Amino acid sequence: MVLVNRDIFCAVCSSNSATLQQCSGCKSRLYCGQECQRNDWPTHKNECTKGKQWYDRYRLCRDGSKHQGKLELMTWGESAEDNDGDETGWGCCLIDECEGLKKLYETKYGSDDSRFYKYWPQGFRWTCCGTTGDMSYGCDHHGTGSRPCTCDFCRMGKPLPDRIYDMNKAPRRGLTLSRGPDPRSYNSAQAAIAEIGRAMTGIDNL
Template identity: 55%
Template structure:
């Protein structure tokens, strides 16, 4: 599970175990208190300004999916390791993570928008746990403004254990809905999804594994 740390002193909590505070302007950098935030401002200033475009987060332009749905969470840079996938900072191979982090800090100056354009798979949407380079569908399973478009919600089924319990970097630390989204059920879609999933062997594994 990813652990947030103060950008300056690397503490995981503030004085007297108070929770970390996000930069009020960009909401991306975290600090244990005002002293560390003030000390970091000369370094954080450029990246902080780059986070906002016309008063909105830079990732607003990337919310729309190819199926017409929209992500409703935050596009978050993956800075933690995922042992099961063997990935580290930036969701790249663990042995390459230090170089990737240096590239983000030096070549891209800590600018998440520029880095996203270079390495979108290094980000995840907090509403569904999908990686930043996934352009089709936000599987919110009933928590979004529009009906979920995943096969399971259309079939009126909750996510099976083998999918819901999957440990991936994009889903680590998130409390995601399991569904099904009651607005999504469609008899015709359910029949089609069931047939196509069987044809492609997508549901061969037991849900109890």
Template identity: 55%
Template structure:
């Protein structure tokens, strides 16, 4: 007899055992990959339209908005010494374990604990920073910041320019 508290598969109606929730909308359950794949064509549009847990985080303090989605950083960046969740590489395994055990893999709850472990897919901005979207027109629609309103995206090279104040001449040595 199947456990009545356990959700049923959205495709084959099988209940009991390990069920997997749709990671996009969290509205549907599947008994396995085969059922989820079989349902995807019919479910795709509804899943995309469903509210997402991170929608409440789109608005920035300066009034700009993010159009992308919040993505948990699950890769390592050895050049910067960062690991899973954008933490120090040597703390990566502990943070990953905490995400799975303490937060049950729930990204919304983990975001409240570790927002800097997420980034916006529209601009790459660390989700822990809420002072503005940095995609400057590279998304499907321009963000609402002043740079995009001007209609001129910032050139990529601007981020590699040296600080003009570093080369300041000492007034005492000026001719």
């Protein structure tokens, strides 16, 4: 399917050609041609699935961006202590609550991810940006999505600082995430607003 829209971009070269094409499998990745699609396939093949997924209805974020990865339940066992000093395990809950949560998933919800998500969205993560399923403010993909990233750093034309990129959080475990910046996101006016806002709130000193 050919899309004619100047506000969308090729997932590989960032071209906003008037003849972008959707991935025929997942319909979420956009390409300007076969060469870019072939180049992206080694990365995209693990996230490309044919047909609709139960979590497609949750992709849209409040800022208008869309998650393009998978929404998966975090089912690993004990994880390392994160930056807040908490140890989390199955379902991204505290270690001493994991067994009870897992039993609830298996019995009350019949191991059905779509039903369990409505009860425990924070136990899921988006593989495109490493945020939990209960966060809907935006997809901070820092340049790996088909549309520009909407985070402050990409708008300022800056890569994620080490203190954020190296953050030890369960939803990011095992993912290789971009630190940006997304070259399509820079906007001088929005950059100035972001700089002032972050300085006023002191968010960068936390």
